[in-house]
Amino acid sequence: DAKTTQPTSMDCAEGRAANLPCNHSTISGNEYVYWYRQIHSQGPQYIIHGLKNNETNEMASLIITEDRKSSTLILPHATLRDTAVYYCIVRVAYGYALNFGKGTSLLVTP
Amino acid sequence: GAVVSQHPSRVICKSGTSVKIECRSLDFQATTMFWYRQFPKQSLMLMATSNEGSKATYEQGVEKDKFLINHASLTLSTLTVTSAHPEDSSFYICSARGGTSGLSNTGELFFGEGSRLTVL
Numbered sequence: 001d002a003k004t005t006q007p008t009s010m011d012c013a014e015g016r017a018a019n020l021p022c023n024h025s026t027i028s029g030n031e032y033v034y035w036y037r038q039i040h041s042q043g044p045q046y047i048i049h050g051l052k053n054n055e056t057n058e059m060a061s062l063i064i065t066e067d068r069k070s071s072t073l074i075l076p077h078a079t080l081r082d083t084a085v086y087y088c089i090v091r092v093a094y095g096y097a098l099n100f101g102k103g104t105s106l107l108v109t110p
Numbered sequence: 111g112a113v114v115s116q117h118p119s120r121v122i123c124k125s126g127t128s129v130k131i132e133c134r135s136l137d138f139q140a141t142t143m144f145w146y147r148q149f150p151k152q153s154l155m156l157m158a159t160s161n162e163g164s165k166a167t168y169e170q171g172v173e174k175d176k177f178l179i180n181h182a183s184l185t186l187s188t189l190t191v192t193s194a195h196p197e198d199s200s201f202y203i204c205s206a207r208g209g210t211s212g213l214s215n216t217g218e219l220f221f222g223e224g225s226r227l228t229v230l
Contacts, residue, residue: 098219
């Protein structure tokens with residue numbers, strides 16, 4: 001699986017959009033970009049994934065650059081409950097386990 | 111999304127005893143389940159992969175005789191920590207993936223709530 005690079009931590013004011021970047025410059029053509037988050041002392045929660053096109057669901061939007069070497073997860077209106085560690089993971093669909101890096105610790109402040 | 115449930119959520123045991131953690135997929139058949147371990151302020155580390163009806167595959171450095179995994183059905187996998195010691199205290203998390211025709215049509219995994227083990 002391709003390696004990803006994320007900032008260690010980020011802050012965001014409640015109600016504002018949180019934009020979490022991820023670099024995956026060695027991504028190959030059949031690898032997807034997955035985003036998960038882990039709220040303290042809970043199991044990871046699936047957020048969104050994409051291959052080439054931008055994706056949106058009820059939780060977030062995923063913007064993937066045209067060259068697919070980086071992506072951004074957007075939480076449009078961050079709430080205090082969005083405070084968590086966010087993991088960007090690249091792998092083929094039906095690949096084996098997800099390999100978690102250190103992720104980005106997002107702190108949403110009042 | 112699909113639901114994966116773990117039990118117990120918290121367990122405290124004495125050193126030398128064995129502890130079993132269950133992982134169930136509640137609304138789909140999980141052909142593959144993964145077990146992770148997470149120490150404080152660290153990321154999740156994959157311990158082993160189990161496929162229903164076959165032996166688990168362990169990651170390098172994980173003792174298969176200490177961490178017994180059984181995946182006897184398509185909805186249940188168990189992790190037994192044998193002869194637990196204080197250094198085994200950790201947060202254990204399972205995840206599950208359905209088959210190609212199941213809920214997980216592009217390979218996303220669903221995770222349990224985690225089980226916190228404390229060995230005294």
